[in-house]
Amino acid sequence: MKLMAQYVKRHRWMFLTALLFLTIETMADLLQPTLMSLIVDNGVKEADVGQILYYGLIMFLIALAGAFGAVMRNIFASRTSQLIGKEMRADLFKKVQTLSLENIDRLQPASIITRITNDVTQIQDFINGCMRIMVKAPITCIGAILLIIIQTPRQIPVMAVILIAAFILIGSNMKLGYPLFGVMQEKLDQLNNVSREFLASIRVVKAFNAESQEEEKFEAASRNLGQATASAMKVMAVFSPLINLSVNFGIIVLLWMSRSQDSVQIGRLMASVNYMTQILFSMGMISNILNTAVRAIASAGRISQVLEETPAQKKAARPVCPQWRGEISFSDVSFSYAGAGKEALSHVDFLAKPGETIGIIGPTGSGKTTLVNLVPRFYDASGGSVKIDGVDVTGISEEELRRAVAIVPQKALLFTGTILENLRWGRKDADEGEIRRAAAIACAASLVSQMKDGYDTLLGQGGVNLSGGQKQRLSLARALVRRPRILILDDCTSALDAGTEALVLEGLRRELKGVTVLLISQRISTVARTDRILCLEKGRVQGFGSHEELMEVCPAYRAIYHSQIGGKQHG
Ligand code: ADP
Numbered sequence: 001m002k003l004m005a006q007y008v009k010r011h012r013w014m015f016l017t018a019l020l021f022l023t024i025e026t027m028a029d030l031l032q033p034t035l036m037s038l039i040v041d042n043g044v045k046e047a048d049v050g051q052i053l054y055y056g057l058i059m060f061l062i063a064l065a066g067a068f069g070a071v072m073r074n075i076f077a078s079r080t081s082q083l084i085g086k087e088m089r090a091d092l093f094k095k096v097q098t099l100s101l102e103n104i105d106r107l108q109p110a111s112i113i114t115r116i117t118n119d120v121t122q123i124q125d126f127i128n129g130c131m132r133i134m135v136k137a138p139i140t141c142i143g144a145i146l147l148i149i150i151q152t153p154r155q156i157p158v159m160a161v162i163l164i165a166a167f168i169l170i171g172s173n174m175k176l177g178y179p180l181f182g183v184m185q186e187k188l189d190q191l192n193n194v195s196r197e198f199l200a201s202i203r204v205v206k207a208f209n210a211e212s213q214e215e216e217k218f219e220a221a222s223r224n225l226g227q228a229t230a231s232a233m234k235v236m237a238v239f240s241p242l243i244n245l246s247v248n249f250g251i252i253v254l255l256w257m258s259r260s261q262d263s264v265q266i267g268r269l270m271a272s273v274n275y276m277t278q279i280l281f282s283m284g285m286i287s288n289i290l291n292t293a294v295r296a297i298a299s300a301g302r303i304s305q306v307l308e309e310t311p312a313q314k315k316a317a318r319p320v321c322p323q324w325r326g327e328i329s330f331s332d333v334s335f336s337y338a339g340a341g342k343e344a345l346s347h348v349d350f351l352a353k354p355g356e357t358i359g360i361i362g363p364t365g366s367g368k369t370t371l372v373n374l375v376p377r378f379y380d381a382s383g384g385s386v387k388i389d390g391v392d393v394t395g396i397s398e399e400e401l402r403r404a405v406a407i408v409p410q411k412a413l414l415f416t417g418t419i420l421e422n423l424r425w426g427r428k429d430a431d432e433g434e435i436r437r438a439a440a441i442a443c444a445a446s447l448v449s450q451m452k453d454g455y456d457t458l459l460g461q462g463g464v465n466l467s468g469g470q471k472q473r474l475s476l477a478r479a480l481v482r483r484p485r486i487l488i489l490d491d492c493t494s495a496l497d498a499g500t501e502a503l504v505l506e507g508l509r510r511e512l513k514g515v516t517v518l519l520i521s522q523r524i525s526t527v528a529r530t531d532r533i534l535c536l537e538k539g540r541v542q543g544f545g546s547h548e549e550l551m552e553v554c555p556a557y558r559a560i561y562h563s564q565i566g567g568k569q570h571g
């Protein structure tokens with residue numbers, strides 16, 4: 001609620017203008033039955049055409065004013081709610097960008113997407129709904145009651161009974177319905193999650209023929225939602241006719257009473273009946289908006305959760321801006337993922353000298369990716385310190401750090417857009433020469449020239465229209481465009497054939513003098529070419545040194561060597 005109020009406040013003038021027009025609209029609606037009764041009682045009964053035309057004209061003008069009010073109200077209400085939705089989405093998006101991967105792991109990307117889309121829409125609908133009925137319902141209710149009282153005071157007791165009955169019914173409806181709509185929202189979320197997971201992993205699902213299994217999951221979620229909706233709707237279904245019934249019953253009583261009292265004029269009677277229906281209608285609207293309110297409040301809670309999330313990493317206090325030399329040192333670094341039992345890294349110690357290429361090898365799950373992710377501060381070490389040129393990375397501003405360090409992730413991710421746009425992602429002001437050079441080093445130049453539109457070739461989302469190796473080369477070129485001091489390659493040549501890989505590594509060596517490189521690979525032949533090698537197992541350093549040294553002293557490294565090369569080179 002607080003969240004919504006905050007956004008509405010920013011647009012309070014537009015909001016209030018909408019309400020002003022809504023008031024005009026409501027007043028016009030409210031006057032119609034009274035004018036009608038005047039026409040009937042003064043004009044029709046007396047057969048006075050002049051009176052009919054006179055009141056008819058007033059009625060027409062008021063209707064015109066009402067229509068104008070309705071149109072303007074609509075414009076302002078839609079604008080305001082659209083604006084609020086847009087701002088909320090933008091704020092969420094901005095906030096998510098400030099969050100660290102640790103926060104995002106916790107919130108889950110899928111759920112963040114629902115919050116930015118569905119939850120914002122929910123709130124937008126609610127705010128729009130408010131501007132439609134916020135003043136309308138009470139004005140109609142009170143106005144109609146007052147007009148009935150003034151025009152036909154004898155009906156007050158009947159009115160009172162009916163209204164009390166209707167209020168009690170609506171009250172119990174909400175009380176029973178409120179929690180049920182909450183449950184419904186929860187089930188809808190679950191269904192969303194299942195669908196999203198399925199769509200995100202559709203290739204794997206197909207590959208494993210797991211469609212039926214996924215279908216079951218979907219059906220279960222869908223069934224749960226169905227049941228929750230059904231019980232919520234049941235409550236609504238029982239109450240809505242009951243409310244109708246009580247008001248209709250009241251109308252009958254009114255008619256009955258006026259039948260025995262011939263002093264009541266027919267026009268006024270018509271007006272009373274009309275007002276009763278207006279009251280009924282606005283009560284229906286109130287209960288409707290309260291239902292959307294339940295959802296909107298749930299959504300607002302979920303949005304606030306993101307907006308109030310404190311970034312897991314503290315911001316660096318001072319911006320340091322030296323010319324980085326590119327020395328990386330890990331001293332006694334430990335790290336565990338939030339919620340994970342065991343440490344992903346324990347007591348890691350090593351130093352990479354400026355310009356050195358360090359190979360990192362180890363079985364899958366040994367912590368290689370985790371280790372390199374600590375350098376650009378995707379995560380912060382839980383113990384020990386990671387330093388660049390002797391400065392703790394937590395003391396370097398994010399911008400500065402990301403400028404100095406480029407990372408080519410294990411899974412190459414490209415964006416929808418042309419190849420050129422993708423490569424420029426690294427640095428917006430890179431000129432074409434620099435881009436061509438980066439592409440040449442990454443052995444991507446030939447693949448670009450084979451494309452029919454060259455650098456202007458459009459890539460699909462995530463680069464779906466490229467092979468794994470092509471994506472890897474472009475993603476490497478993108479990192480090179482940034483001219484980093486530290487380059488991290490997370491097994492990013494795994495999809496290249498041995499020949500191309502050798503070419504790429506040779507190019508890096510030749511062209512990137514002075515750049516410190518952390519090169520993760522599963523292949524011993526790849527890391528064997530680096531200056532020194534860090535051998536990891538279960539998050540612990542098993543050995544650090546040149547290929548020859550490790551072959552001497554590190555049994556874990558020897559084991560990998562023999563499993564890949566066998567005895568054939570050794571003998
Ligand atoms: P490698 O890159 O050597 O294959 P990782 O660094 O990816 O290994 O993983 C090291 C360990 O940390 C593994 O046990 C893995 O299950 C765990 N791990 C990796 N990423 C996450 C994460 N985001 N959340 C929780 N645990 C993770």
Ligand code: MG
Nearest residue numbers: 368369370410
């Ligand atoms: Mg990895």
